[in-house]
Amino acid sequence: MPDFGYKIAKDRQIDYDENKRLIFSEVAAWEPSIYRCISCGTCAATCSAGQYTDYSLRKLILLVKRGEEQEVITNVSKCLLCGKCQLACPMGVNTRNLILGIQNAVKKTTYAV
Numbered sequence: 001m002p003d004f005g006y007k008i009a010k011d012r013q014i015d016y017d018e019n020k021r022l023i024f025s026e027v028a029a030w031e032p033s034i035y036r037c038i039s040c041g042t043c044a045a046t047c048s049a050g051q052y053t054d055y056s057l058r059k060l061i062l063l064v065k066r067g068e069e070q071e072v073i074t075n076v077s078k079c080l081l082c083g084k085c086q087l088a089c090p091m092g093v094n095t096r097n098l099i100l101g102i103q104n105a106v107k108k109t110t111y112a113v
């Protein structure tokens with residue numbers, strides 16, 4: 001391909017019909033407080049793992065909701081389960097149990113964590 005000095009960005013459309021959202025169904029049953037998340041990012045700002053990696057709980061929850069499961073699998077094991085985010089969340093999301101639920105759902109849907 002000739003070098004024009006720019007490249008076309010990869011398509012980032014999210015197809016809710018295509019994405020099966022199996023992990024989301026499991027997680028919502030396990031920890032319904034996922035519905036209270038407003039994507040404010042407070043958890044990500046206080047996150048222990050986020051200080052050293054590109055991990056963000058805010059992003060992880062969005063990925064779960066959108067059904068972008070391959071990215072969920074890549075990111076979920078980066079959490080240290082320290083629970084700091086739970087103290088910071090303004091919406092009272094039970095974040096630690098939520099993350100455990102995501103890890104369990106990933107295993108249950110036969111993906112490797």
Ligand code: SF4
Binds near residue numbers: 038057061
């Ligand atoms: S702090 Fe709570 S409401 Fe805000 S993004 Fe994190 S989990 Fe969601």
Ligand code: SF4
Binds near residue numbers: 049050085
């Ligand atoms: S429990 Fe996980 S997401 Fe929450 S602050 Fe600790 S490392 Fe970050």
